[in-house]
Amino acid sequence: MKFLAPLLLLCLVVLPAAAQRIVISGQVVEATNGEPVPFASIFVPRTSFGVTADADGKFKLAVTGTPDSLAVSAIGFATQRRKLSDAAVQSVLFRMKTGGVTLGEVFVSSRQPENPAFRILREVQRHKPQNERLSLKAAEYDSYNRIEISLIDLPAALNKRKAIRDIRALAVRQGASAVGDADAPLPIFASEVGSRVYQRNSPLRRREDLLHKQMRGVGPREGSVLSQMLGSNFQNFDFYPNWQNVLGKDFISPIAEGGRGTYDYDLQDSVFVGKDFCYKIAVTPKRSHDLAFKGTIWITQEGYALRRADLVASPEANINFVNDLRVTQELSSPADGPGLPVRTKLLISVRPSEKQAAMLVRYTTVSSNLLRNKLHDESGFYDQPIVSSLMEPTTESPAAGLPQGGGGGYFDTHRPDTLSLSERQTFAVLDSAKSLPSVRNLLDWVDLLVNGYKRVGKLDFGPISAIYAHNDFEGDRIRFGFRTTPLISRDWLTQAYVAYGTKDGRFKYGVRESYIAERRHWTVFSAEFKHDVEQVALLDNDFLDNNNNNLFVVASRWGRFQRPVVRNLASLSVQRDLFHGFTQTLTARYQYIDPLFPLGVPPSSGPTDTPPSEILRLNEVVSESRYAPDETLVQSENRRRAVGLKRWPVFNFRYTLGSVNWFRGQNTYHKFNLSVTHSVSVGYFGRLGYRVEANYIPSALPYIILRAPLGNQTLFYNANAFNLMNYFEFVTDRSASLRLDQHFEGLLLNAIPGIRALNWRLVGTANILYGNLSDRARRANGNSSYLPPTIRQPYIEVGYGIENIFKFIRVDFLHRLTYRDQPPIIDDRHLEHQNFGIKLSAQFRL
Numbered sequence: 001m002k003f004l005a006p007l008l009l010l011c012l013v014v015l016p017a018a019a020q021r022i023v024i025s026g027q028v029v030e031a032t033n034g035e036p037v038p039f040a041s042i043f044v045p046r047t048s049f050g051v052t053a054d055a056d057g058k059f060k061l062a063v064t065g066t067p068d069s070l071a072v073s074a075i076g077f078a079t080q081r082r083k084l085s086d087a088a089v090q091s092v093l094f095r096m097k098t099g100g101v102t103l104g105e106v107f108v109s110s111r112q113p114e115n116p117a118f119r120i121l122r123e124v125q126r127h128k129p130q131n132e133r134l135s136l137k138a139a140e141y142d143s144y145n146r147i148e149i150s151l152i153d154l155p156a157a158l159n160k161r162k163a164i165r166d167i168r169a170l171a172v173r174q175g176a177s178a179v180g181d182a183d184a185p186l187p188i189f190a191s192e193v194g195s196r197v198y199q200r201n202s203p204l205r206r207r208e209d210l211l212h213k214q215m216r217g218v219g220p221r222e223g224s225v226l227s228q229m230l231g232s233n234f235q236n237f238d239f240y241p242n243w244q245n246v247l248g249k250d251f252i253s254p255i256a257e258g259g260r261g262t263y264d265y266d267l268q269d270s271v272f273v274g275k276d277f278c279y280k281i282a283v284t285p286k287r288s289h290d291l292a293f294k295g296t297i298w299i300t301q302e303g304y305a306l307r308r309a310d311l312v313a314s315p316e317a318n319i320n321f322v323n324d325l326r327v328t329q330e331l332s333s334p335a336d337g338p339g340l341p342v343r344t345k346l347l348i349s350v351r352p353s354e355k356q357a358a359m360l361v362r363y364t365t366v367s368s369n370l371l372r373n374k375l376h377d378e379s380g381f382y383d384q385p386i387v388s389s390l391m392e393p394t395t396e397s398p399a400a401g402l403p404q405g406g407g408g409g410y411f412d413t414h415r416p417d418t419l420s421l422s423e424r425q426t427f428a429v430l431d432s433a434k435s436l437p438s439v440r441n442l443l444d445w446v447d448l449l450v451n452g453y454k455r456v457g458k459l460d461f462g463p464i465s466a467i468y469a470h471n472d473f474e475g476d477r478i479r480f481g482f483r484t485t486p487l488i489s490r491d492w493l494t495q496a497y498v499a500y501g502t503k504d505g506r507f508k509y510g511v512r513e514s515y516i517a518e519r520r521h522w523t524v525f526s527a528e529f530k531h532d533v534e535q536v537a538l539l540d541n542d543f544l545d546n547n548n549n550n551l552f553v554v555a556s557r558w559g560r561f562q563r564p565v566v567r568n569l570a571s572l573s574v575q576r577d578l579f580h581g582f583t584q585t586l587t588a589r590y591q592y593i594d595p596l597f598p599l600g601v602p603p604s605s606g607p608t609d610t611p612p613s614e615i616l617r618l619n620e621v622v623s624e625s626r627y628a629p630d631e632t633l634v635q636s637e638n639r640r641r642a643v644g645l646k647r648w649p650v651f652n653f654r655y656t657l658g659s660v661n662w663f664r665g666q667n668t669y670h671k672f673n674l675s676v677t678h679s680v681s682v683g684y685f686g687r688l689g690y691r692v693e694a695n696y697i698p699s700a701l702p703y704i705i706l707r708a709p710l711g712n713q714t715l716f717y718n719a720n721a722f723n724l725m726n727y728f729e730f731v732t733d734r735s736a737s738l739r740l741d742q743h744f745e746g747l748l749l750n751a752i753p754g755i756r757a758l759n760w761r762l763v764g765t766a767n768i769l770y771g772n773l774s775d776r777a778r779r780a781n782g783n784s785s786y787l788p789p790t791i792r793q794p795y796i797e798v799g800y801g802i803e804n805i806f807k808f809i810r811v812d813f814l815h816r817l818t819y820r821d822q823p824p825i826i827d828d829r830h831l832e833h834q835n836f837g838i839k840l841s842a843q844f845r846l
Helices: 004-019 116-126 162-173 410-414 421-433 437-451 550-555 775-780
Strands: 021-030 041-043 050-052 058-064 069-074 077-083 089-096 138-152 186-201 204-217 243-246 249-252 263-273 276-285 293-300 306-313 322-331 341-350 358-372 386-388 454-456 459-461 468-471 475-484 492-501 507-518 523-535 564-579 582-595 616-627 632-636 639-643 650-660 667-681 687-696 734-743 761-772 795-805 809-816 836-842
Touching: 021 069, 050 058, 069 089, 077 089, 116 263, 116 276, 116 293, 138 421, 162 186, 162 421, 186 410, 186 421, 204 410, 263 293, 276 306, 761 809
Parallel strands: 021 089, 204 386
Antiparallel strands: 021 058, 041 050, 041 069, 069 077, 138 186, 138 358, 186 204, 243 249, 263 276, 276 293, 293 306, 306 322, 322 341, 341 358, 454 459, 459 475, 468 475, 475 492, 492 507, 507 523, 523 564, 564 582, 582 616, 616 650, 632 639, 650 667, 667 687, 687 734, 734 761, 761 795, 795 809, 809 836
């Protein structure tokens, strides 16, 4: 008994220490981009405690005692240690840097006469009709989409900017190691969107009801086009078609018919994915510069359906600015029917140049409550791609210790996946960073560069690209403009500008008022008045669209001005979508055209004496019908924009009924115009764009309001022009034209070792015009010397060239095949034509 008291005292001291248990959880990510490091080994040094991270780099480890540190190791990365506290529950984020030993690739091939993976791929094609999602009549599901944008590999000079230093300091104060380190990815934007997606497959239509949305950090303004592209509608991958369009590039699918010509396949293992026993097949591009993927696909043993794909674009693929592109997709079990995406992850790293920071964009889409073959037959149900847009208010407060991550709100209780420690830290920092003065100033500059307008109060001033221009007629042209915002009215939009030319000494101005009467069918009434100096060749040109082609409008103001006129334009119009893809516009307009050069056209009727002026007054009614069956239109505040690629051609028909007071006479006239435009994938040969156009004017009119094919007398290539044709080299009242623009991507040039490293791409063009000016029109214009000679045969020019020089320069070598012997008349009306020309252009194509 005398030893009982000391024994009890010893137990009271030792047992608590022996029973102390610490639970450590966290994630292992790459230091450069924050991507998970799968299957890393986490251990307590000099003990037997350890665990392996999962496929997302996440881990949870319980240890006893009081370890002072935790270590992690992974192949290809340097071993890293982190200090531990004596807290019972701890979170640790490991940011791994490259180093250590990297194992070389090991290829295991079969000795059988045929690669066993080929048999499986044949079965995939044979079972494709029953497995692909397009075999369904319809599908719908709940979708959760998260987008995270960060800057990585920041140069030292950029890291010293005040906005970035403020964000780093804020992260350190909040204990966010995912952001606080100087070399850590710098988060700038994050969004979460909850929606219900509906898809009908015949014809193909997608509708997305945005139910909840939350944006953090330096992102797009609420209501803008970009803010509405945050849902799943714009991250929709399907690998069953032979070609998968990613970022406007056509990648060949690893399960494509004929994929053996592009990929090497290696059957590696048989494993379970969920409840499905699958073949695990490695895919590798045969040629590293091809637009193809490297990675792994899982094919189910029963039914031979694609169950999962982990793919990375070939690092040497001929893509501009993108230095990392990864797609991971898990499909539903084939036992439930044709595969629908259950979880999709897309990672894109964009770097403009080697010395600049890269932008890392990470998309995560999780689908649930899948429903197959339920068709909604309500009228127009699938016609609008985005039906509603509700902003989720940011009411959360900065989380000091980050225990819950992401702040309070709808998504904390309805998020279908769990945020990693890195993501929780990022969200918390972004919630607070937006209120920093330096970050708010950066937001304003981003908005200016993206949208072209500077918001001041309730007005947008711009566009900045049109503030200054220089040409040989106006001299220095200074322009100021503005437009109203939804802060003033959601249904009314006012646009106005005033401009002045230092050489011609004229003030120009314009105002346009639009009223959105109804949004479902986009019914818009507009009124416009404009007084400006224009070029005759661009008066009635379909490629000059003041509302949708600002860059072309701006470019037309530079350089040489051909045959200028002063034009007053007054118009009233109404636009409405009559049914999906079909938009009808009706316009009544009056034009007052005062040529600032000798017109040389006699009056059509009335007195025979010379008129005191050559002013034309036109009264017109224009009916325009546009049919784009699969175009995606997004409502942006009080405007609407088309986004994404179109699989089907766009048809446009315009009819004009007008009258012209032709030097005291009165003439009624008709104009007809039909155009078809499209961009199509031609498989291994790249992408072909074409435009077919026909014009017919049965009435005799002054030549300046007839059809003048758009020429190009500059040094720069214009895809919408006949580049070796002069302005007004031809004037027609009936014509047909075909424009072809073929982008061969890396075909041929990728096969040349010395050229392959430059990532140049071959392009080809062909422009064909056939038309004429009728004898009746020539007589009406007095057979003026201003008119071109009769068109005897089609005008043809072809070209070849190289694009992607220094990633943005394009050089075209053009040959004129017909009308090579035109007389070399050089005066104010006719310039000497070129039979061969070299044109330059700048473009930004991925």
